[in-house]
Amino acid sequence: MDTYVLSTIWAVILAFSIIMYVLLDGFVLGMGMLFPLAPDEEARDVMMNTGAPIWDGNETWLVLAGTTLLGAFPLVYTIVLPALYIGIFLMVAALIFRGVAFELRFKSHRSRKWWNLAFTGGSAVAAFAQGAVVGAYILGFETESRTFAGGPFDWLTPFTVMTGLGMMAGLALLGATWIIMKTEGAIQEWAYRLVPKLLAIVLLVFAIVSLWTPYVDPNVWNRWFSNIHVIWILPAMAMFSAALLFWAVRKRRDRLPFLATLSMFIFTYLGLLVSRWPYVVPPNHTLWDAAASPSSQLFLLIGTLFVIPIILAYTAWAYWVFRGKVRPGEGYH
Secondary structure (H helix, E strand, O other): OOHHHHHHHHHHHHHHHHHHHHHHHHHHHHHHHHHHHOOOHHHHHHHHHHHOOOHHHHHHHHHHHHHHHHHHOHHHHHHHHHHOHHHHHHHHHHHHHHHHHHHHHHHOOOOHHHHHHHHHHHHHHHHHHHHHHHHHHHHOOOEEOOEEOOOOOOOOOHHHHHHHHHHHHHHHHHHHHHHHHHOOHHHHHHHHHHHHHHHHHHHHHHHHHHHHHHHHOHHHHHHHHOOOOHHHHHHHHHHHHHHHHHHHHHOOOOOHHHHHHHHHHHHHHHHHHHHHOOEEEOOOEEHHHHOOOHHHHHHHHHHHHHHHHHHHHHHHHHHHHOOOOOOOOOOOO
């Protein structure tokens, strides 16, 4: 199996790992950002209990994505990690605060407000950092002799701030629709009222970033506008998902809002991949430039193809076991 085929397979594995992490951990981050807006402390207990049994398993996908980059595309570590070091550090530190808050909030009384703050702050910083990293990836990286040649804050620009805020809004929307699916009564009604406002913010940021991107990277303009392409179906499906979400909320559906929001994320993510393919370190280095040797990729692939079904199986099992509504006084804790 040659480098082209192996690198393409690894690119699919990497892309799949990233979107699985964003979707599965995203609604938990979204709930954290919505914590201060919750009606009362009992509502916060219910919100946290909807994610408490499953949040830590979601992190497995982030670990898989990181190890994939290191093992299959070592050049990415050489360039992207130094370029995004501060942003990635902020994300990891925020996820630690968020994770500790999950366990200690229910065990504390006098200091509970501080753990609420840790849960909210950790979720917000992690979401912003993830969005800013995506923005920096769109902008590309300054390289010289296959190493990063820029400064430590090159990743923080007006464009990446916008993408960071957009990620925060998108994950908050995902969290609100998760609350709709997992709760009932007053908490669910509160989430129903939030969704149209969050959806409007997400669509506004989506429009701004879409119009802004061709000006920061002309290659995106050429790829999307030089001819009429079938890839236009991706933003069209994202907009259809948004319309479906709005309709589902008005009809007070339970599960459809969450599924429609997942669909919005997936089609938007696929659009990003299409815009950048085959560059894994834009604007100059393709998947094949960044790839490890074929023998190393093949050796790692054999083990990974055994691991992924196991991760999928225990993830599906956890969600199945903890399916259904979460009510006040019930939950993992």
